[in-house]
Amino acid sequence: MSDRTALVLGATGGVGGAIAATLASRGWTVRGLARDPGKASAGWPSHRRPIDWVGGDAMSRGDVVKAAQGAAAIVHAVNPPGYRNWETLVLPMIDNSIAAARAAGGARIVLPGTIYNFDPATTPVIDAQSPQRPRTRKGRVRVELEQRMEDAATSGVPGLVVRAGDFFGADARSSWFGQVMAKSDGPLRRIIDPVRPGIGHAWAYLPDLAEAITQLMEMEDRLLPFERVQFAGFWDGNGTAMPAAIRGVVGRPDLPVRRFPWWIVSLLSPFGGFPREAAEIEPHWRFPVQLDNQRLVALLGEEPRTPIDVALRATLGMKAE
Incomplete structure (x- = not known):
C-alpha cells in the first residue's frame, strides 16, 4: 500500500474532481475511476x-477492488448517475468501497458528508457527537452509509x-448556488435566494473544502480509526451576507434578490x-445549522x-460583468 496513492x-464530479485535483497538486x-476513461481524461480541465x-464502475465491486490496489485512501465522492434510484444504489456502492479498502490492506475511506443526516429544527450546531435524526429519505440512507463506515473501522478499514x-465554487456544478442562486449563462441579472429571510446558512467554498480534506488525509497518524469532522466554511448569520457579497463582487448593489418559490415546490x-x-x-433552508x-x-x-470576495470572483468569473 502506498502512503501517497488515492x-x-x-472524480468527474464537482466535489470528487476538486479533491482529486488538490491531491494531485x-x-x-x-x-480516477470512470466508465469511459478517455472521455473523463478529455474533460479534465487543462489547468x-x-x-x-x-x-470501471463504482457499482461493480470487482472494478473498485482492482482500481484500489495499492491505494492508501479511497475518496468516496460518487453518486448514482443522475441521482436515479438513489436509495437502492448508494449503500451497495459504499459496501464496494469498504470491500476494496479491505482488499487494499486497510485503505482509509474518505467521505464528503452532508448535513441531511440531522434534523435542522433540533440541531442548530453539528459536531461529531450530534444525534443523527434525519427527516428525509436521503438523510436516512446517509446515516446508514456512515454507520457502515463506522462498523468497518472496527475491523481494519x-x-x-x-x-x-452547501457548496459553491467554479467547479461546484451540481449545487444550489450554481443552479439556483446565481444561475446565468451571461452577466448575472438576479439572485434567487433559497434561504428563508433572517435565517443563517452555512456555505462551503469547494477549493477550501478540498484543501482541508487533503490535509487531513496527509496526517493519517493523527486520525482516529473513524473520524467525523465538520468544515465550518462561510457562515451567513442572517441570510443577507451572501447576497450582499455577490452584489459587491459583480458591482451591482441594486442587483435584484428574489425569494426561491418554496410554495410552488411544495405544491408540485x-x-x-x-x-x-x-x-x-426545504427544512435545511428554513432553520439555521452551523458546523x-x-x-x-x-x-x-x-x-x-x-476571503469571500475572492471566492465569489472565482465562482462567478464567467458571469460577472
Whole structure:
C-alpha cells in the first residue's frame, strides 16, 4: 500500500474532481475511476495536474477492488448517475468501497458528508457527537452509509467523514448556488435566494473544502480509526451576507434578490422529480445549522479560508460583468 496513492470515486464530479485535483497538486498519485476513461481524461480541465484514469464502475465491486490496489485512501465522492434510484444504489456502492479498502490492506475511506443526516429544527450546531435524526429519505440512507463506515473501522478499514454546508465554487456544478442562486449563462441579472429571510446558512467554498480534506488525509497518524469532522466554511448569520457579497463582487448593489418559490415546490412535490427532492430538504433552508469545526482546527491548526470576495470572483468569473 502506498502512503501517497488515492483512488477517487466520483472524480468527474464537482466535489470528487476538486479533491482529486488538490491531491494531485500536492504530489499524490491519483486514480480516477470512470466508465469511459478517455472521455473523463478529455474533460479534465487543462489547468489541473493530470490524474490516472482507470476504467470501471463504482457499482461493480470487482472494478473498485482492482482500481484500489495499492491505494492508501479511497475518496468516496460518487453518486448514482443522475441521482436515479438513489436509495437502492448508494449503500451497495459504499459496501464496494469498504470491500476494496479491505482488499487494499486497510485503505482509509474518505467521505464528503452532508448535513441531511440531522434534523435542522433540533440541531442548530453539528459536531461529531450530534444525534443523527434525519427527516428525509436521503438523510436516512446517509446515516446508514456512515454507520457502515463506522462498523468497518472496527475491523481494519479506517474512515473519515468531512461534513460541510452547501457548496459553491467554479467547479461546484451540481449545487444550489450554481443552479439556483446565481444561475446565468451571461452577466448575472438576479439572485434567487433559497434561504428563508433572517435565517443563517452555512456555505462551503469547494477549493477550501478540498484543501482541508487533503490535509487531513496527509496526517493519517493523527486520525482516529473513524473520524467525523465538520468544515465550518462561510457562515451567513442572517441570510443577507451572501447576497450582499455577490452584489459587491459583480458591482451591482441594486442587483435584484428574489425569494426561491418554496410554495410552488411544495405544491408540485407529489408529482415527483425535482420538486419532491427539493421539498424534502426545504427544512435545511428554513432553520439555521452551523458546523462546529473544533476537531478540524485541532488537527490542522486552522481551517483553509479564502476571503469571500475572492471566492465569489472565482465562482462567478464567467458571469460577472
